[in-house]
Amino acid sequence: MADLLITGGTVITVDEEERIFDPGAVAIRGEEILYVGPAGGELPANWKPRQIIKAEDKLVLPGLVNSHTHAAMVLFRGYGDDLALQEWLENRIWPLESRLSAEAVYWGTLLAIGEMLLAGITAFADMYFYPDAIAQAVAEAGIRAVIAPGIIGINPDAAASLREAISFCQEWNGAARGRITTMLGPHAPYTCPPEYLAQSLAAARDLDVGIHIHLAETEGEVEDIKARYGMSPVAYLCQQDLSGVHILAAHCVHLEQADIHLLAKNNIHVVHNPGSNLKLASGIAPLPRLLEAGVSVALGTDGAASNNNLDILEESRLAALIHKGYTGQPTVIPAAEALKMATVNGAAALGLKDTCGCLRAGMKADLILVNRHQPHLYPRFNPLSALIYSARSSDVDTVIINGKIVVEKGELRTLDRERIMHMVEEHAKRLLQ
Numbered sequence: 001m002a003d004l005l006i007t008g009g010t011v012i013t014v015d016e017e018e019r020i021f022d023p024g025a026v027a028i029r030g031e032e033i034l035y036v037g038p039a040g041g042e043l044p045a046n047w048k049p050r051q052i053i054k055a056e057d058k059l060v061l062p063g064l065v066n067s068h069t070h071a072a073m074v075l076f077r078g079y080g081d082d083l084a085l086q087e088w089l090e091n092r093i094w095p096l097e098s099r100l101s102a103e104a105v106y107w108g109t110l111l112a113i114g115e116m117l118l119a120g121i122t123a124f125a126d127m128y129f130y131p132d133a134i135a136q137a138v139a140e141a142g143i144r145a146v147i148a149p150g151i152i153g154i155n156p157d158a159a160a161s162l163r164e165a166i167s168f169c170q171e172w173n174g175a176a177r178g179r180i181t182t183m184l185g186p187h188a189p190y191t192c193p194p195e196y197l198a199q200s201l202a203a204a205r206d207l208d209v210g211i212h213i214h215l216a217e218t219e220g221e222v223e224d225i226k227a228r229y230g231m232s233p234v235a236y237l238c239q240q241d242l243s244g245v246h247i248l249a250a251h252c253v254h255l256e257q258a259d260i261h262l263l264a265k266n267n268i269h270v271v272h273n274p275g276s277n278l279k280l281a282s283g284i285a286p287l288p289r290l291l292e293a294g295v296s297v298a299l300g301t302d303g304a305a306s307n308n309n310l311d312i313l314e315e316s317r318l319a320a321l322i323h324k325g326y327t328g329q330p331t332v333i334p335a336a337e338a339l340k341m342a343t344v345n346g347a348a349a350l351g352l353k354d355t356c357g358c359l360r361a362g363m364k365a366d367l368i369l370v371n372r373h374q375p376h377l378y379p380r381f382n383p384l385s386a387l388i389y390s391a392r393s394s395d396v397d398t399v400i401i402n403g404k405i406v407v408e409k410g411e412l413r414t415l416d417r418e419r420i421m422h423m424v425e426e427h428a429k430r431l432l433q
Ligand SMILES: [Zn+2]
Pocket: 068, 069, 070, 214, 250, 302, 303
């Protein structure tokens, strides 16, 4: 951890005033941002950087946040594409998942983290099995993560899984110098009966952690929950006592206006996963209406098996494009909105709005440098337009998390990419044997 000065770049703060400094500077002391402002601005007295990064050709912005994924599902990437959701789950994914081991999840998660770091993702919300293996991978890689053990209320071992998930939260919440936080992950309304959901919420309240859940992903789910309980999935969740519990709800594709009001009223953080929803033909979430109602919406990739990559820059472009096409209005989801969803709203969805997501003095130093000196990024008119509509995640040059450089000149510094790719290939083969 060095005291670092990044100077001369175009600094996109994504702060409340949406300030951009060009040329700007960011000073980092230890884990935190000390200064953000014009290059050459007055730095605090007695502070001298140990390292200076000249960023003349770079966009400097908060790290991107992947607010819904199942990282280890990279193990199933490309195994079973072009299938309907239920067939995909029942015949492809669930049989392989039943054969997973902690070791496979560890290597899969490391691969996913490597992929995310190289794409400028500095924090992610994960929901999966073998959470200790996930936490181990996160601790080693230097990324920030909110890990939710996935728990399924209709399984025979439901009570034991909830107990284990509670122990996991007790052990890991705040670990790795605060880079790891935890949530409980009751999988979805159709796999978690009301009593189980109530127990999960009560446990989350006791632990002071959030809930990470899938909600209203498909039309089939809405029909199923209506038939079982006489209400929509959102109403089903909101009939519970949600007081004092932070809720991250992935998908929210099939919503009535009443559902949108409930989401807004209960301050539920919605995570939009346009790539996964398109690939599984789940539908298109009513994003403009959610934003209009004041719902905070972040972006997620979902698992790589239904995407098939973990690239939030790509999701932000997809979000900006599909809603224009779908609504017939080219003014919806402008570049600035898409960037907010990928950064500051992501941090809020992860329960980390006071920790990261924008560039401001006092925040943790989670930021990325994007190389702008590329044919597809000239001429240099509008940096937000360049980032959302033209840039590629491979343009990410440097990634800093908690004040530490984890990607430099497009190379991973904390992980051995060759070994990880090799181990994942081995484990993926074993799963198919
Ligand atoms: Zn998911």
